[in-house]
Amino acid sequence: MTAFTPSDDPLVIAGKRYQSRLLTGTGKFRDLDETARATTAAGAQIVTVAIRRTNIGQNPDEPNLLDVLPPDRYTILPNTAGCYTAEDAVRTCRLARELLDGHNLTKLEVLGDPKTLFPDVVQTLKAAEQLVADGFEVMVYTSDDPILARRLEEIGCVAVMPLAAPIGSGLGIQNKYNLLEIIENAKVPVLVDAGVGTASDAAIAMELGCDGVLMNTAIAGAKDPVRMARAMKLAVEAGRDAFLAGRIPRKRYASASSPVDGLIG
Numbered sequence: 001m002t003a004f005t006p007s008d009d010p011l012v013i014a015g016k017r018y019q020s021r022l023l024t025g026t027g028k029f030r031d032l033d034e035t036a037r038a039t040t041a042a043g044a045q046i047v048t049v050a051i052r053r054t055n056i057g058q059n060p061d062e063p064n065l066l067d068v069l070p071p072d073r074y075t076i077l078p079n080t081a082g083c084y085t086a087e088d089a090v091r092t093c094r095l096a097r098e099l100l101d102g103h104n105l106t107k108l109e110v111l112g113d114p115k116t117l118f119p120d121v122v123q124t125l126k127a128a129e130q131l132v133a134d135g136f137e138v139m140v141y142t143s144d145d146p147i148l149a150r151r152l153e154e155i156g157c158v159a160v161m162p163l164a165a166p167i168g169s170g171l172g173i174q175n176k177y178n179l180l181e182i183i184e185n186a187k188v189p190v191l192v193d194a195g196v197g198t199a200s201d202a203a204i205a206m207e208l209g210c211d212g213v214l215m216n217t218a219i220a221g222a223k224d225p226v227r228m229a230r231a232m233k234l235a236v237e238a239g240r241d242a243f244l245a246g247r248i249p250r251k252r253y254a255s256a257s258s259p260v261d262g263l264i265g
């Protein structure tokens with residue numbers, strides 16, 4: 001029996017290999033202890049940090065997230081949550097790079113409006129161009145528009161991260177055909193980012209062929225975040241295996257599980 005281990009099938013982002021395809025956020029938890037326990041249960045290796053809202057050293061007198069999620073064990077993915085202009089997003093990324101000793105991997109998020117938190121695609125493109133030119137490795141939060149995803153890849157983003165549904169909505173994948181279009185044409189990793197609500201949403205994203213899933217609310221907002229984190233870990237692994245295994249075709253009519261052809265007498 002061949003044992004399939006994630007190490008045989010790493011997620012590669014900006015040349016670095018990761019065993020976990022589940023990336024988790026660090027916001028909305030009760031406290032740092034719960035953040036750490038859920039992150040461990042998720043088996044995440046990349047954790048995203050909203051620089052404008054999280055202390056990773058900006059305020060020496062406050063608890064520091066890096067004390068519970070140390071950079072020597074996790075890849076810290078600063079994100080520009082709360083930014084509505086390219087200028088703000090670029091400034092936030094530069095602050096994060098200073099705080100993280102020259103760390104270039106970043107999650108770009110430039111929002112269009114506070115109600116939906118949909119990306120502002122014009123400002124996102126502008127920020128992506130500036131950040132790539134400035135040496136950042138940009139994983140970009142975007143809409144499920146396949147043309148925009150292609151433009152962001154052409155700019156040099158190292159991963160494209162289309163939303164499943166609005167951030168924090170938990171609605172799950174709203175437009176799988178757009179996601180499929182993005183996945184089938186991308187030459188960089190595609191990760192669903194935002195809107196996952198429960199384990200099946202994550203599994204479906206992976207079964208579509210996503211390279212990974214980034215989520216926060218579904219875990220942090222669950223009644224039992226640590227158990228949900230474990231569920232998401234298993235769902236992402238199961239979805240990835242199902243994608244690689246190749247599902248049966250859908251048929252309109254029955255196909256007996258013990259075929260009658262060749263039946264004796």
Ligand SMILES: CC(=O)[C@@H](O)[C@H](O)COP(=O)(O)O
Nearest residue numbers: 025167168194195215216217
């Ligand atoms: C953590 C982070 O970067 C969020 O901006 C991300 O988009 C998560 O969205 P959910 O909270 O819907 O999982």
